[in-house]
Amino acid sequence: GESVGLHLPTLSVQEGDNSIINCAYSNSASDYFIWYKQESGKGPQFIIDIRSNMDKRQGQRVTVLLNKTVKHLSLQIAATQPGDSAVYFCAENYMDTGRRALTFGSGTRLQVQP
């Protein structure tokens, strides 16, 4: 399949290690955040979300942390596996002139070394 991106920031980790992917969002009015995973040749796949009234949310092997003071979002993946290799996007959601707008960041490529 085609590559999602050729010049994305890349995080390379060893299998079994923990991964942390960071994202700076732009709008202080954003009240909902989502992390998506995109494998080559596929559409984005939902991983986890968090609302702005929370600082942390955990899923299966994944944790999202939200720091509204510095407009920073992170995705932590525990015990990273080769199947986690993909491009990860954060997205912020906010009300803009009465409509909801979901804006994606530029993505980070995660490479898991066996």
Added chain:
Amino acid sequence: EAGVVQSPRYKIIEKKQPVAFWCNPISGHNTLYWYRQNLGQGPELLIRYENEEAVDDSQLPKDRFSAERLKGVDSTLKIQPAELGDSAVYLCASAILHFRDTGELFFGEGSRLTVL
């Protein structure tokens, strides 16, 4: 349950030619989105439908792009005429949301357009 289905997966055309993409959302999903994803970037919203109504088309280049969602189910996105800069992956997504709601979007695998 079937996911969001898009076709064609790949399309190569000469500039100035027309092209159309088709999307079948997940059954029961009232909201449908078309996004464009350029190489190395995140998806960018083109248009959002709630049932048959386009509730957000502010990012759709209306001089050459058009979209429709007849009967509030399937949707088509058309470009006429295509330009070199239209080369990208066109993603369709669907959700069960209302205009002011937030929530998960389910994406199709995309239609990759190459304009020569």
